[in-house]
Amino acid sequence: MAPKTSSMELTLVIPGLMRFEDKAYRELIAQAERMRALEMIISRAQRLKTNTHSLESTLGRLFGMSEELTINLPVAALSHYLKFGELTDYWYMHCDPVVMQPNRDHLMMFGNDLLDISEQEAEQLVSDINATYHDQPWQLKMLSPTQWVLEMQQTPKIKTKPLNRVLGKKINEYLPTGEDAKIWHVLLNELQMLLHSHPVNRARDTKGISTINSVWFWGEGRLPRDLNSSMVTNWAQCWSNHTATLGLAKLFNIPRVDCPANASIWLEQAITPGQHLVVMDTLDSSSLVIDPFDWWQALSELNEQWLAPLVSALQKNTLSKLTLVTAEGRSYVLTPKLAKRWWKRIKPLV
Numbered sequence: 001m002a003p004k005t006s007s008m009e010l011t012l013v014i015p016g017l018m019r020f021e022d023k024a025y026r027e028l029i030a031q032a033e034r035m036r037a038l039e040m041i042i043s044r045a046q047r048l049k050t051n052t053h054s055l056e057s058t059l060g061r062l063f064g065m066s067e068e069l070t071i072n073l074p075v076a077a078l079s080h081y082l083k084f085g086e087l088t089d090y091w092y093m094h095c096d097p098v099v100m101q102p103n104r105d106h107l108m109m110f111g112n113d114l115l116d117i118s119e120q121e122a123e124q125l126v127s128d129i130n131a132t133y134h135d136q137p138w139q140l141k142m143l144s145p146t147q148w149v150l151e152m153q154q155t156p157k158i159k160t161k162p163l164n165r166v167l168g169k170k171i172n173e174y175l176p177t178g179e180d181a182k183i184w185h186v187l188l189n190e191l192q193m194l195l196h197s198h199p200v201n202r203a204r205d206t207k208g209i210s211t212i213n214s215v216w217f218w219g220e221g222r223l224p225r226d227l228n229s230s231m232v233t234n235w236a237q238c239w240s241n242h243t244a245t246l247g248l249a250k251l252f253n254i255p256r257v258d259c260p261a262n263a264s265i266w267l268e269q270a271i272t273p274g275q276h277l278v279v280m281d282t283l284d285s286s287s288l289v290i291d292p293f294d295w296w297q298a299l300s301e302l303n304e305q306w307l308a309p310l311v312s313a314l315q316k317n318t319l320s321k322l323t324l325v326t327a328e329g330r331s332y333v334l335t336p337k338l339a340k341r342w343w344k345r346i347k348p349l350v
Helices: 017-021 025-030 036-044 056-064 067-071 075-084 119-132 181-198 199-206 242-250 264-271 286-290 292-315
Strands: 010-012 045-049 090-098 100-103 106-111 140-142 145-152 214-221 235-240 272-278 321-325 330-333
Touching: 010 056, 010 292, 017 025, 017 292, 025 292, 036 292, 036 330, 056 067, 056 242, 075 090, 075 140, 075 145, 075 214, 075 242, 119 140, 119 181, 119 199, 181 214, 181 242, 235 242, 242 272, 264 292, 286 292, 292 321
Parallel strands: 010 272, 010 321, 235 272
Antiparallel strands: 045 330, 090 145, 090 214, 100 106, 140 145, 321 330
């Protein structure tokens, strides 16, 4: 008699996973060792496509948000709610500290993963920015040293681009658009000048540390006020270190757990039957997006520490279904039965 299959399912969201399809990454992968677990999932799983093409829209879909909120997920409001637990009517937008570098006549975005901003530095910068702009209709608040948000009552007429979409690119093509865009372009330039001459950055420059020379506006919106029945989710638990994900889980009263180091630990801790959601944004960090080799090493570790144990759990029937979501509009659904389709040859990634 075949062993009884577990009633536990896992949806694993990994933005940035499909980057190996880009030319620069394909050339690197062609010379590297194969990743059997990831290859099995892609080769033997049932493939599904959605209209979501970012982590934010993917989260909106997974949490059953309305079409409007899925397209424009209020990431900053969710992150603020996670931090402070306030169901406010304010409008929020990320104003994250970043480093940009000149490249001929353009500025290139390098994000903030490598800035190593201390809490004291961030508090001083936020405080001085608020003091300088005390007469403006917004207030800058610190969620963490690398996550700041603007809070205001009115709703500016702008559209922004997520920070992870701008990494390694010329920022001019991704600046805010809309009727009020020029106001925010001016503010961005002013904040860059303020940061350039700020004592925090002068001290960092003296120590040979990268300076915090700009901010990035993104993730604007308000918290949804009415969570109707169409937004009901069925997640037993949500596992992540991603603030917007955890903010959504908190909004829907879904148990939240920090993402463990590997799938073996997760399999030991995830004892609640039902559907579990794990969101890992490690492959989408600025340092990895900019450096293909570092990204490949991170993917190799993820394959070994997460995907291989999960495929093994499927084969042992301790996991009933694994859905790998790429956050670029693709899902791969693998079950114990599908994993046994030996006639589906396991192909290399490239």
